[in-house]
Amino acid sequence: MTVQSVLPLDPSAYTPHALHAAERMWPETNCYVDLWIEVLSALGIAPEAMLGFTLTQDFEGDQFTFFKVPLEDLEALYGIKVTELAIFDSVEAHIREQIARGRLCLVEMDSFYMPDTRGVGYRQEHGKTTVGINSLDLENRRMDYFHNGGFFSLDGADFDGLFQHNAPDGWPPFLPYTEFAKFPAERVEDNHLRGTAERLLRFHFARRPSENPFAGFANVFPQQVEAVAERDFSYFHKYAFNTLRQFGANFELLASHLLWLGGDKRFGDEIAQALRLSELAKTVQFQLARAVTRKKFEPLKTAIDPAIDAWDRLMAGLSSKIE
Incomplete structure (x- = not known):
């Protein structure tokens, strides 16, 4: 079976955007904004344009606002439409359908199974994070994905863990919050x-x-x-x-x-x-x-x-x- 991708990218040859350069004070920000920086960069459009929303950050009593680009801004700036994806079948089936339509799925997953978090969360601590799934190979149990400040791949036991393939009988169904992004036919000027x-x-x-x-x-x-x-x-x-x-x-x-x-x-x-x-x-x-x-x-x-x-x-x- 041919494995489809939303964007023609190779994790081994991927170069992160300058907003994630090592010399910055904060090379990574939070998973959602970092993901969009890299997706927009991969599309060849300036992620810097979306960052005006950072003016609204406030102190919330026990934390500062977890800043996220408003979906309305993504559409106004880039023509990208993002909405929630209903999960009523297997998560993999829904993702594969959207990839076939050229749409990127943004899925909340467990960083415990993500090798790109090695030394921080990988196989050490469970944590919720958002990834953008660019390709999904069910036969070979492999996934290429945007996460934080880069573009990565994982497979094997990590793939099984992410999609809860080894969950015990009676375990609650895997129903992660999922969005999908529809990209415009032409790049904005x-x-x-x-x-x-x-x-x-x-x-x-x-x-x-x-x-x-x-x-x-x-x-x-x-x-x-x-x-x-x-x-x-x-x-x-x-x-x-x-x-x-x-x-x-x-x-x-x-x-x-x-x-x-x-x-x-x-x-x-x-x-x-x-x-x-x-x-x-x-x-x-x-x-x-x-x-x-x-x-x-x-x-x-x-x-x-x-x-x-x-x-x-x-x-x-x-x-x-x-x-």
Whole structure:
């Protein structure tokens, strides 16, 4: 049986997009945004255009917003229509049908069985993550897929684990949340991307948090750190991912969006403030690890204060240029 693919890609020859370059402060952000960066790159269109939504990130009390590109933005910018796929047969049957139609399925799966997470989650810890399945070979139990900052393949026992082929009798059916993406017949033009991105930047700026999110975070950060220190050290990684890494990666992507849209000449000060936020997240993450290990929290009491200033300066600067 011929194995079909959505896009003609070879995992062994794949080069990730520059937004995932190793020299960036946050080479990976979160699974959903990272996936779309690579899918758009593989389609030959600029993923930087979609990143205006990063302006809306807020502090949610126990975490920063897990930032995801709105599906409406994908359609407005690129003509890509994404919707939920109903699962009423085997997951593999649905995916194979959509691949045959040239559609990419985005499926929530268990990173425990994904070799690309080796050293982090692979065969160590179960975790939910989203992958984009480009090809599926049922006979040889092989899958090529987008995940995080790259394009990979897996097979054999990992394939069986992902699709729960060895689940015991009576085990609940495998019904992962699944979306599928319909790509347009023709690639959009650059002038359309830039015009739409300008409009969406203004739209998302109007949706920014009404209060400085870092002021709220600073108020609870010392207490949260002390609580983290009472847990197993593995919890530190979960806390840091959902707070410091989320806002650090978010604002580095915002800087990349502003650089793509207007460059240093137009947005130089705002790019600098966004990168200041991103760098601060990296610095505080190291400080947090030391504090949790040593049980010394005093240095962290004012650690978030510079972020309050940076966010205010960033928003004030954008207000003067895009409203």
